[in-house]
Amino acid sequence: MFDVELEKQVIEIVNEKPSVLGSELAEAFDQRYFDLWRVCQNSQHIYAAQFARWYLRVDSEVDGYARLSPSILRNFLTFVRFSNVDNFEKAVEDGNRQRVLHSEVSEKKRTIAKQLIAQTFPEAMLDRVGVLIAGDVCRDMAHEVPRPERSTGQIVKGSDIDLILVMGDEDATLREELEGRLLEAKNLYLRHPALREDLDFVVNSIAHYEKASVFEDPKQMISCKAALEGQFLAGDRGCIAKSREVLVLADIPRKVLDMTERAFSQRLQTIERLRKNPEWINSPQEKRQFFFSDEIWEFMLDENG
Numbered sequence: 001m002f003d004v005e006l007e008k009q010v011i012e013i014v015n016e017k018p019s020v021l022g023s024e025l026a027e028a029f030d031q032r033y034f035d036l037w038r039v040c041q042n043s044q045h046i047y048a049a050q051f052a053r054w055y056l057r058v059d060s061e062v063d064g065y066a067r068l069s070p071s072i073l074r075n076f077l078t079f080v081r082f083s084n085v086d087n088f089e090k091a092v093e094d095g096n097r098q099r100v101l102h103s104e105v106s107e108k109k110r111t112i113a114k115q116l117i118a119q120t121f122p123e124a125m126l127d128r129v130g131v132l133i134a135g136d137v138c139r140d141m142a143h144e145v146p147r148p149e150r151s152t153g154q155i156v157k158g159s160d161i162d163l164i165l166v167m168g169d170e171d172a173t174l175r176e177e178l179e180g181r182l183l184e185a186k187n188l189y190l191r192h193p194a195l196r197e198d199l200d201f202v203v204n205s206i207a208h209y210e211k212a213s214v215f216e217d218p219k220q221m222i223s224c225k226a227a228l229e230g231q232f233l234a235g236d237r238g239c240i241a242k243s244r245e246v247l248v249l250a251d252i253p254r255k256v257l258d259m260t261e262r263a264f265s266q267r268l269q270t271i272e273r274l275r276k277n278p279e280w281i282n283s284p285q286e287k288r289q290f291f292f293s294d295e296i297w298e299f300m301l302d303e304n305g
Contacts (some may be wrong), residue, residue: 021093051095052079130239132230135162213250
């Protein structure tokens with residue numbers, strides 16, 4: 001159950017170039033994602049240089065709520081360079097170069113986020129809230145590939161700028177002011193032709209994390225994990241320290257690690273099943289692991305979530 005003819009065609013391409021991305025193969029072969037992935041997984045004549053940073057994604061549609069991101073398909077398309085076996089060093093070199101580019105884009109978006117925060121909030125307001133940056137940026141995996149923003153369809157510059165704002169105490173007036181200013185900034189950065197950045201954000205309080213740290217349902221898991229992984233960007237470090245103290249006391253780091261280990265194990269099992277037998281792609285769990293899913297930003301939860 002292996003497409004020998006497709007393998008020959010892929011080998012012809014990797015023999016012509018030092019290395020190619022999975023997305024380039026997909027474009028050359030009419031988006032035959034799964035067939036191409038299986039050929040590259042099974043061929044002894046094709047080398048794959050991986051350069052992604054895998055991480056846990058909480059997914060309510062997966063058994064145990066834990067799976068790895070990027071998905072198998074997104075990893076194949078975006079974070080692997082393929083070559084023939086003789087050129088493996090070039091594939092590794094090209095992969096490392098692209099990893100550096102992702103890091104540079106991430107740093108660029110961090111700088112934009114800091115400017116946005118400085119322009120949006122006065123110092124007196126930032127003294128009452130800590131700001132984290134989350135998503136691709138905090139993992140140095142951001143990109144600038146143009147894509148449509150979800151709600152408006154307007155083209156934006158790649159990865160979102162994802163912010164988590166943490167208040168020390170729940171304050172309805174402060175919350176309203178923070179959210180209002182961020183909505184104005186979101187609209188400006190989305191529509192301004194020189195910017196075209198997609199901003200997503202959530203405002204939480206320490207009390208929110210005290211409730212979420214029971215870590216019983218996917219929404220609680222997502223909220224805790226995002227706060228644990230986010231990078232400090234601006235504002236009051238004390239608010240961030242207090243929220244993380246709540247998470248540590250609730251043993252959230254260990255629970256996230258346990259989920260990550262399960263996600264890695266499940267990924268390896270899924271790859272092996274799909275590699276050996278293409279019929280497994282008809283299984284809902286394997287399909288969820290392989291294809292893109294609705295990865296709406298993990299931290300977009302309100303206080304009642």
